[in-house]
Amino acid sequence: MPLIAELPPIRFVAHEFPQADVFGDTGKSLTKIADLATRHWRDRVEHILSESENEEPPDYQSIPLQVVKSVKVRYQFAGKLKPIPYDWDD
Amino acid sequence: MESYWVEHLGDDLAQGDLLPNCLIPQFHPDFGSTSGQEERVQVAQADLIVVTQSCDLINNKPPFVALCPIDTLSSFEIANPRFLQKGAWEEVRKGRREGLHMLCAPSAPGDNRKALVVDFRQIISLPFNYLASHSQQLGVRYRLKSPFLEHYSQAFARFFMRVGLPSAIPPFK
Numbered sequence: 001m002p003l004i005a006e007l008p009p010i011r012f013v014a015h016e017f018p019q020a021d022v023f024g025d026t027g028k029s030l031t032k033i034a035d036l037a038t039r040h041w042r043d044r045v046e047h048i049l050s051e052s053e054n055e056e057p058p059d060y061q062s063i064p065l066q067v068v069k070s071v072k073v074r075y076q077f078a079g080k081l082k083p084i085p086y087d088w089d090d
Numbered sequence: 091m092e093s094y095w096v097e098h099l100g101d102d103l104a105q106g107d108l109l110p111n112c113l114i115p116q117f118h119p120d121f122g123s124t125s126g127q128e129e130r131v132q133v134a135q136a137d138l139i140v141v142t143q144s145c146d147l148i149n150n151k152p153p154f155v156a157l158c159p160i161d162t163l164s165s166f167e168i169a170n171p172r173f174l175q176k177g178a179w180e181e182v183r184k185g186r187r188e189g190l191h192m193l194c195a196p197s198a199p200g201d202n203r204k205a206l207v208v209d210f211r212q213i214i215s216l217p218f219n220y221l222a223s224h225s226q227q228l229g230v231r232y233r234l235k236s237p238f239l240e241h242y243s244q245a246f247a248r249f250f251m252r253v254g255l256p257s258a259i260p261p262f263k
Contacts, residue, residue, distance in 0.1 A: 060190065062212045063161055063169040065114060065134035073115075074128050084152060 091200040094193055094238035101226040103155060103218070104144040106234030106242060108196070110137045112157070112224060114214055137161065138216075139208055139234075141246050147218075154215040158246070160193070160208045182207060188252070191245040196232045208242070210249040 095108070114134045121129060138157035146152060167173045182190045183202070189211045195204035225231065234242055 060166075060170045060173065060187075062209050063159065063166060065116065065136055065159075067116065067132045068113075068135040070130050070132045072128060073131050075122065076127070081153070 091194070093196065093199040094234055095196040095232040096235045097230050098233040099230050101222040103140060103142075103147045103221055103225060104233060105140050105142060105147070106144075106239040107140040107225070108137070108160065108232040108234075109140070109157070109221065109225060110228065110231075111135055112138045112214075112216060112221070114216065136214070138214060139242075140221075141210075141213065141243075143243075151218060153218055155218050155221050157214050157216060157221075158208050158210055159212050159214070160206050163203060163205060163207060166207050166209075179205075185245060189249055191242055193234070193238070193242065210246055 098107070112135065114136060116132045116134055118129075118131075121131070136159050139160045140147075140155060140157050142152065142156045147155065163173075163179060173179065179192070179202070181187045182192050183205075185191070189209065191208040191210065193206045193208060195201065195206055198204045
């Protein structure tokens with residue numbers, strides 16, 4: 001059975017227009033328009049880019065312990081816990 | 091795929107012992123403050139894994155043993171639906187998720203959806219003698235084997251020894 005590859009995650013990547021030699025007034029005006037277009041586009045996708053760069057795996061909450069029963073207990077105060085023997089290896 | 095676990099029978103305890111269905115008493119905030127000596131205590135049940143070092147368990151027989159909850163991925167997802175997102179468990183599997191450690195399932199080591207996840211953020215302390223008795227009653231149980239045991243132990247150590255800084259160098263973007 002053929003497998004269908006999953007689509008790669010969508011990522012927005014900021015590209016610069018390649019710098020090229022410009023000739024004449026038309027070239028200069030095209031470069032100016034390209035710069036304007038780049039700035040215009042960048043301003044609008046900046047927040048998307050920064051979100052993508054700051055992407056972190058989700059945090060988590062510990063699973064609450066599941067109470068299975070309740071018991072009636074008679075407690076007896078056994079005194080304060082004392083330090084356990086400490087092995088002193090010389 | 092090689093299993094992370096070996097079967098074990100007996101009441102001896104070691105780091106990496108998987109102890110299903112441990113009972114955990116949950117004292118209410120005013121427990122012990124009433125004049126009577128009889129009170130009702132809620133008891134929770136959880137699958138736990140030992141984090142106390144084996145050498146301490148063997149040599150010192152400490153009165154209390156430290157353990158952490160170990161759950162299936164599906165039960166963890168119920169409490170944390172964000173882990174249903176693609177790639178979330180992969181981060182845990184790679185050891186990049188602070189506080190969580192993934193171990194293969196004893197019964198199906200090659201099936202990642204059946205893997206288990208240890209939550210280092212909850213450390214539960216239970217009496218040694220209770221756990222020894224419970225281990226005996228469990229019969230055949232599972233114990234992490236080397237080097238998966240050391241890997242698990244190191245993950246816990248890394249989580250426990252982390253240091254929060256009051257400020258950090260800004261990230262490079």
